[in-house]
Amino acid sequence: MARHARFLIGRLAGYVAVVLVGITFIFIIPRLLPVNPVEAMLGRMMSQGAYMQEDQVKALREALSDAFGLNGTLLEQYLGFLRRTLLSQDFGPSLAMYPTPVKELIGQALPWTFGLLLASVLIAWVVGNALGLIIGTMPDSRTSRMLEAVAIIFYPIPYFILALVLSILFSYVWKVFPLTTTVRGAPWSWELVWSIVYHSFLPAVSIIAVTFGWWMLSMRALSSTLMDEDFVVYARLKGLARSRVLLRYVLPNAMLPQVTFLALQLGLMFNGSIIAEIVFSYPGVGSLIYTAILQGDYNLLMGTVSLSIVAVATATLLVDLLYPLLDPRIRHR
C-alpha cells in the first residue's frame, strides 16, 4: 500500500512540476518579446479612430497593465499569474466578445474539443491496433501489404493538409458536409446528437486518418516480434485457436508500449485538434484560439493557451494512472 502511495505522490509531483514549467513558459514568452501588449492595444484603439485625451490614455494604460498583470515586480507578477491560472482561472473579460468572461467562453468550448479528441483518438487507437495486430501476425498476405502502404502514405502527412484536402473535397466540391457549424435541436434531443455527430464527422476523420497509421505500424512491429517468442510458439503448437493466441498471448504483451505512447502522444494530438477545429470551424478551444489571434484578444489567448496546457497534462496523468491496471507485472517501486 505504501508503495502505491509513494508512486501516486511521485506522479502527482511530476504533474504539478510539468504544469508549472508550462505556465512559466507562457509567463516568460510575452515578456521576452519586443512588443508591449498594452502599447499594442492602445495603438490599435487609436488607429481605429478613438480620440483620447492625455490623461485618459494614461488611465487606460494603467487599467490595461493591471488587467494583463503587468504591475509590480517580476516575482509579484509571476505569483499573481500562477494564482490566476491555477486557482481562480480568471483571465478577465474577453476583449473580442466583451464582456463575456474568458472563463465562460472556454467552459463552452472545452467539452467540444475533448469530445472530438476523445472519440477520434480512441477510434484511431482501437482500429490502428486491431489492424496492426492482424497484419503483424500474417506479414506476407496481400491485405497486410496494402494496409501497410496506406498507413505509410497517410501517417506522415501533416494534419492541416489532410484537413484542408478533406474540407475542399467534402464541403466544397461535393458539399456533403457543412462548411460552418450551426448546431440545431433542443438539449438532450436526438436532433442535437445527430447535429453534433454531423458536424464532428470530418474533423474526426481527419484526426483518425493521420493517427491510425502510427498505431498500426508500431503494433505490427510489436506483434510480429511477439509471434516468434517461445510462449507464443508453444501456444500455437499446443493447437490453440488463432483468435485465442492473438487475444490472450500476443495482445496483452503488446498493449503496454501502446498505452505509454498514448500518454506521450496526447500533447501532439491536441496540436492536431487545434488545427482541425480551425479548418472545419468546429466550436472548440482551437477555434477560440483562432478567434483570439484574429481579434488580437490577449486575455482570451492567455486563457486558452494556459488552460489547454493544464488540460493536456491532466489527461496524460490519467492515462499514466490507468497504466498499472493493464499489466499486473508492473509494481511501483
Add this chain to the structure above:
Amino acid sequence: MMRLPGKLALGAVLIGLIILVGPLAALVAPEDPRVWQTHPRNQWPSAEHLLGTTALGQDTFWLLSWSVRNSLMLGVSVAALATLIGVGIGLLAGYRGGMVDRVLSFLMDALIVIPSLPLLILLSSMTKGQTSLLAVGIILVIFNWPFPARQIRAVALSMRERDFVNLAWYSGESVGRILWRQMVPYLRGWAVANFINTILVVVAVESSLAFLGLSNDNVPTIGTMIYWALKYQALIAGRWWWLLPPIISIIVIFVGFFLLSNALADRLRVNPMAAR
C-alpha cells in the same frame, strides 16, 4: 511488407524531385518571388509561366521553388540541431545517472507533455507575423530535442553496463571520449532516422503556423504560400495552379522522407536496443 529497395528507391526519387524543384531551381530563379506584380495576374499555366501566375502577379513556379527551399532549410537546420542536442544530453543523462539524470529526465518529460503549438501560436500572434524564422526555429529546437534524448538515454543506461564500455572506463578514458568513441558509433543510424523525422515535424509545424497567418509574411514557405492562396480566394475562383502545387509538394516531401527514414530504419536495424 514493401520490399526494401523499393521503399528506398521511391523515397529517394520523391526527395530528389523535391530538391530539384525546390533548392536547385531556386538557385537559377530569374526573379525574386517576393516582388509582387511582376507579371500579369491570374494567368493559366503556359510555356512562359509553367504554373501560371498568382493573384499578386508572381510566377507560381518560382514562388513554389523558393517556398520549398525555405521550408526545407528551416527543417534541416532545426532537425540537425535538435538531434545533436538530444543525442548529447540523452547520452550524458543515461551515462552519468543520479541527480544529473533526474533533472534532465524531468525536463525532457515536461517538454514532451506540453503541447508546443499553443505556445508557438502565442509567441507568433503577439509579434503579429513578424516572428523571424530564427525565433520559430529556436522554439522548435527547444521542443524537439527531448524526443531523441529520451530514447538515447534509455540506450545509454543499458550500454554503460556493457563490457567494452567498462573496459574503456578502466583504461582511464574520459567521459567525453567514452561517449564519443564507444557509444556514438552505435547510434549513428538511429540519429539519422530521427533527424529525418524531425525535419518533417518542423516543416509541419512551420506550415501550420503559416497556414494560420502567423508566420513571417516576407519569407515565402510552403505554409505561407497556401495561406496567401486561400486568402486571395484561389479555392473559390478555381485557381488550382496556385493552391495545388504547395499542397502536393508538402505531401511529396512527407511521404518521400518518411519512406527514406523507414527504409533506413529497416536496413540499419535502427532499434538502438539491438546494438549488441
